[in-house]
Every structure is written in C-alpha cells, then in structure tokens.
Amino acid sequence: MITVCPLEDLPPGESVRVTEGVPVPVAVFNADGTLYAIDDTCTHQDASLSDGFLEGCFVECPLHEAFFDLRTGRPTCPPARKPVRTHEVSVADGHVMLHVTVREPA
Numbered sequence: 001m002i003t004v005c006p007l008e009d010l011p012p013g014e015s016v017r018v019t020e021g022v023p024v025p026v027a028v029f030n031a032d033g034t035l036y037a038i039d040d041t042c043t044h045q046d047a048s049l050s051d052g053f054l055e056g057c058f059v060e061c062p063l064h065e066a067f068f069d070l071r072t073g074r075p076t077c078p079p080a081r082k083p084v085r086t087h088e089v090s091v092a093d094g095h096v097m098l099h100v101t102v103r104e105p106a
Helices: none
Strands: 002-006 015-018 026-031 034-039 053-055 058-060 067-069 086-092 095-099
Touching: 002 015, 026 095, 034 086
Parallel strands: none
Antiparallel strands: 002 095, 015 026, 026 034, 053 058, 058 067, 086 095
16 A cells, blocks of 8 residues: 555645656546545547546546546546456545556556
C-alpha cells in the first residue's frame, strides 16, 4: 500500500497524480466522496487523466475528450478504445491509501 495524501487534501471533485512507488503513474479521484484510482495515462494518447474533467464517476481526457468510467477503467466513447487499469483505494487513519494492482484492464 502507498500513502497518497491526507483525505482532507483530496476534497470532492479533485484528483491527485501518484508517481512514487508505482510502476506507472496512477490518478486518484474523489468523486463526490467516493475514491477511485486508475492508471493516469490515457490509452489513446499520452495525456494525464488526473488533469481531466471529473463528471460523476467519469473522467474526460483533457487532450481529445475521451471519457473513462472510474469504476471499470473502460472508455465510454472514441477516440480511446482500450481501458485503463483500476486500482483499489481506501482510507486508513485519515489518509488515502493506494493498493497498486498488476492485473490487466477490464
């Protein structure tokens, strides 16, 4: 597990990019109080999803407007066609904790 940040530093509607202790960057989102984590790089082109626009449990890539479902990692529209990996995230002692997985995308 990786400590991401204190929960108070990740308010609803915000995201944080994790680069230390992970094989690839991971984006952690607070979507209306529910935490999600996905690989940070859009599968269409190299763009940081943590810089994207959060709408409910979806994030819009800031580069070409592909939407990804934070629950599954699957894109919902072109130009992205491949999903990103999802990761488990939890809160322990007031800190956001990232459980890095190595499984394939859904």
